[in-house]
Amino acid sequence: MLETLADDVKRSLRSWTDSLAGRERAVALRTLERPANEFGVDRFGFDADYLLAAAAPLIWLYKNYFRVETHGIEKVPEGRVLLVSNHGGQIPIDGAMVGVAMLLEANPPRAVRSMTEKWAATLPFISTIFARSGQIVGTPENCRRLLDEDEAVLVFPEGVRGISKLWPQRYQLQDFGLGFMRLALETNAPIVPVAVIGAEEQAPAVLNLKPLGKLIGFPALPLTLTPLPLPTKYRIYFGDALHFTGPADDEDVELDKKVRVVKSAIQALLQQGLEERKNVFW
Amino acid sequence: MSPEKHKDRPVVLVTGISGNLGRTLTKLLHRSERIVGIDRRPFIGAPKDVEVFQIDLRKKKAEDVFRRFSVKAVIHMGIMHDPRMSQEEHHAFNVVGTTRILDACARQGVKKVVVLSSANVYGPSPDNSNFLTEDAPLMAASRFSEVRDLIEVDMLAHGFFWRHPELETVILRPVHILGPTIKNAPSNYLRLRHPWMLAGFDPMVQLIHQEDAARAMVEALTPGLRGVYNVVGPGEVPLSSVFRELGRTPIPVPHVIARPLLSVLFRYRLAEFPPPELDHIQFLCNVDGSAWVRDVHWEPRFSMRETIHSVDPEAPLVRLPAAPA
Numbered sequence: 001m002l003e004t005l006a007d008d009v010k011r012s013l014r015s016w017t018d019s020l021a022g023r024e025r026a027v028a029l030r031t032l033e034r035p036a037n038e039f040g041v042d043r044f045g046f047d048a049d050y051l052l053a054a055a056a057p058l059i060w061l062y063k064n065y066f067r068v069e070t071h072g073i074e075k076v077p078e079g080r081v082l083l084v085s086n087h088g089g090q091i092p093i094d095g096a097m098v099g100v101a102m103l104l105e106a107n108p109p110r111a112v113r114s115m116t117e118k119w120a121a122t123l124p125f126i127s128t129i130f131a132r133s134g135q136i137v138g139t140p141e142n143c144r145r146l147l148d149e150d151e152a153v154l155v156f157p158e159g160v161r162g163i164s165k166l167w168p169q170r171y172q173l174q175d176f177g178l179g180f181m182r183l184a185l186e187t188n189a190p191i192v193p194v195a196v197i198g199a200e201e202q203a204p205a206v207l208n209l210k211p212l213g214k215l216i217g218f219p220a221l222p223l224t225l226t227p228l229p230l231p232t233k234y235r236i237y238f239g240d241a242l243h244f245t246g247p248a249d250d251e252d253v254e255l256d257k258k259v260r261v262v263k264s265a266i267q268a269l270l271q272q273g274l275e276e277r278k279n280v281f282w
Numbered sequence: 283m284s285p286e287k288h289k290d291r292p293v294v295l296v297t298g299i300s301g302n303l304g305r306t307l308t309k310l311l312h313r314s315e316r317i318v319g320i321d322r323r324p325f326i327g328a329p330k331d332v333e334v335f336q337i338d339l340r341k342k343k344a345e346d347v348f349r350r351f352s353v354k355a356v357i358h359m360g361i362m363h364d365p366r367m368s369q370e371e372h373h374a375f376n377v378v379g380t381t382r383i384l385d386a387c388a389r390q391g392v393k394k395v396v397v398l399s400s401a402n403v404y405g406p407s408p409d410n411s412n413f414l415t416e417d418a419p420l421m422a423a424s425r426f427s428e429v430r431d432l433i434e435v436d437m438l439a440h441g442f443f444w445r446h447p448e449l450e451t452v453i454l455r456p457v458h459i460l461g462p463t464i465k466n467a468p469s470n471y472l473r474l475r476h477p478w479m480l481a482g483f484d485p486m487v488q489l490i491h492q493e494d495a496a497r498a499m500v501e502a503l504t505p506g507l508r509g510v511y512n513v514v515g516p517g518e519v520p521l522s523s524v525f526r527e528l529g530r531t532p533i534p535v536p537h538v539i540a541r542p543l544l545s546v547l548f549r550y551r552l553a554e555f556p557p558p559e560l561d562h563i564q565f566l567c568n569v570d571g572s573a574w575v576r577d578v579h580w581e582p583r584f585s586m587r588e589t590i591h592s593v594d595p596e597a598p599l600v601r602l603p604a605a606p607a
Contacts, residue, residue: 038586039523044412045486121408121565124482124537131486141411 013053020059021104029103032111046134051111054133055100061093062100065231066198067282070101072238076110080147080189081241082180083112083154084262086173086270087162088200090222092116093229095135098154098194101236113146114154119219140179147187154194155180157259164208164220170200171270176263178255186248190241191262195269198234201280233282237269293318293351294503295392297339297383298360299332300325302463303398307357307496308332315503318351320344321360339379348390355394357499358383361435363466365428365548365556373431380435384442387449394450396502397439401457401488401512403432406567412486413570416455416510426558440510452502456513457569460593461492467559472524472593478544481534483564484522490515491584491592501578514571516586521563527590537564 018026032048041047062068076083085098092114099112115138121127136142138155146153156162157176165174184191205222213221242265244258294311298304299319308317312329319325319334328334337343339360347353360383362375380397387395404414405422420437423430436453443451458468468489471477490498490513498513525532535543540560547553561567574580584592 037517037519039519041486041518041520041523043486043518045518045520118409124480126482127408128482128484131484136412137408137410139409139411141413141415145413 010050010053013056014049016056017052017059020056020063025104025109028107028109031108032103041132044134044136045131046111046113047132048111048134050132051134052103054129055103058096058100059104062097062104062234066093066097066202066234067231068097068101068198068234068236070105070236070238073101073105073236074107075238075240076102076106076152076192077190077241080150080187081152082147082184082189082191083152083194083238084180084191084266085154085156085194085196086171086200086266087156087158088165088170088196089229090163090203090205090224091229092156092163093202094196094199094234095154095156097199097234098196098236102152110152112154113151115143115156117160117219119217122217140183143180143183144187147183147189153189160219164205164222165200166208166222167204167206171197171274173263173267173270176259178252178259181244181255181259181262182248185244185246185250190243192241193239193262193265193269195237195239195266195273196234197237197270197273197277198232198280201232202229204230230281232280233277235273235277237273239265239269290352291316292354294355294357295320295347295351295353296357296359297321297379298358299328299334301359302461302465303459303492303496304359305463306461306492307359307499310493310496311500318347318353320347338375340375340382344382345386345389348386348392353387353390353392355396355503356383356387356392357396357398357502358439359398359499361398361432363432365467365554369428372428373434376431377434377438380438384438388442388446392449394452394503394505395439395442396452396454396499397435398499399436399439399453399455400432401455401569402429402562402567403436403455404567404569405429406485406561406565408565410566410568412566413568414512415570416512416573425561426556428556428558443508443510450506450508452508453510454498454502454513455511455569456495456498457488457490457515457571459492459495460489460589461495462592462595464492464593467555468562469593470554471559471563472528472590475530477525477530477532478535478540478563479521479525479532480537480540480560480564483537484520485562485564485566486518486568487521487524487562488514488518488568489524489586489589490582491589494582494584494589497583498574498580501580504578507577509573509577511574511577512569512571513574513580514569515582516584516589518568519586519590524590527587528594 102110114135158174161174203224207223209221293316300321300323317332325334403420545557
């Protein structure tokens with residue numbers, strides 16, 4: 001009974017997606033269907049049909065709540081690519097909005113595979129929704145496998161440091177890990193810098209009760225001033241693809257130089273976006 | 283063939299032969315190889331051409347079997363998994379038994395040693411990559427200390443592999459073995475009338491049919507083959523789909539209460555699963571079997587649906603709803 005209920009919900013969400021996307025895009029989205037086993041999932045547990053159903057409320061938010069404006073999405077090359085973005089806003093709506101942009105605006109549409117926090121795998125429902133919609137625990141092996149399969153992989157090198165930023169640190173990029181650069185070199189994947197504007201103001205936080213968070217198993221516990229994310233206007237900027245060459249097992253100093261190139265590209269896009277906008281909300 | 287000649291014919295020695303997997307292996311192998319078995323348990327209905335010695339692996343007498351025959355290969359699957367057995371007994375049997383068998387192989391110059399370990403040695407965890415390769419650390423005991431003897435067995439075999447490059451040691455780590463006669467935790471779990479699932483968790487699981495697992499051990503005898511291999515069956519499937527396939531409706535239990543509840547049920551013998559087993563239905567413990575596929579051109583004979591149904595041939599074959607166009 002529960003199963004049929006779930007199937008009904010899925011079906012109606014899926015048709016909501018189609019109607020939000022418009023007829024032409026709905027047809028294009030069907031190209032995302034990929035070889036799955038007899039149980040409808042690929043070996044990672046990803047189900048494109050599930051993704052398109054689960055995306056419906058996010059598409060609604062994309063169009064009506066955050067009114068996302070996307071710039072330069074045509075710069076995302078075909079085949080394997082690492083999308084590297086800033087991160088903020090306490091809940092990872094920025095990741096979802098980049099994902100929706102790639103579904104709605106990219107030609108052809110692509111299913112973005114985000115590298116998620118390990119913590120997500122310990123959460124009921126979230127862990128399952130993530131897995132079925134193609135979001136995968138961010139281990140280097142997982143990332144390497146996806147790039148080898150020519151997927152578009154989204155990473156937030158700021159990680160938890162980024163998403164739990166406090167109000168005064170908005171749009172200041174936190175420390176980047178080096179792992180994504182190693183993987184890009186190893187798999188010969190281009191890097192597209194992405195700047196998301198709006199997310200870092202959606203849920204202003206003034207205090208991070210990290211020790212208390214630790215107690216209840218949360219990686220961070222920022223106290224936000226608003227219970228729900230504010231309807232800030234999102235602007236997503238995709239930069240020119242960057243190609244790096246060199247040994248993947250290079251010293252950290254060398255990798256760090258390359259990482260700084262990516263970081264400053266994102267910072268420049270952020271700067272551009274912040275200057276171009278007149279207001280946080282429209 | 284004269285009886286004298288038959289006596290000299292090299293044998294494949296199988297430990298733990300009387301178990302259900304051992305019997306499956308015997309059935310596959312006894313027509314092409316001469317098999318000698320060692321087990322504490324009797325092998326009732328053993329094929330006539332198979333000699334079984336009812337001895338404890340830890341006893342001196344076990345090595346006498348090596349002396350009596352010309353042993354060309356050993357398949358060591360005499361490894362016990364019984365959550366009800368005392369820790370001490372478990373540990374002594376598995377670790378001491380394996381040590382004795384490996385020592386005997388080295389002393390008697392057995393060319394090929396196949397050890398049946400399991401993909402469970404990696405241990406399910408939220409930190410796991412979706413597909414663990416053979417070099418991933420064996421973490422199972424960090425959350426489930428009762429299985430540390432199984433890890434020790436794997437490591438003993440691993441050490442043996444490095445110490446004896448002149449011998450061909452193959453360590454197999456198959457995924458969850460299912461089958462009509464198999465009584466391990468995953469098969470028993472799938473046979474439950476009212477199985478639990480952890481609410482909101484639906485991990486991908488990997489399953490292999492008992493005959494495919496036995497075939498893998500036969501493949502491991504291939505001359506020249508040595509190494510550690512994950513052995514994957516027909517692939518990965520969401521746990522919920524397994525139950526759907528079997529026509530069962532699992533009970534969703536919130537994970538925060540499942541552990542304490544199961545530990546009470548286990549203590550009073552109302553459940554046969556120790557609480558840490560819940561990790562297997564909450565987190566991933568899937569492996570990458572590509573090395574095995576590459577080196578022996580591995581192809582499982584049983585499809586995923588056949589493998590699932592093998593635990594309960596009585597379960598009505600439920601038609602899967604057709605994928606939406």
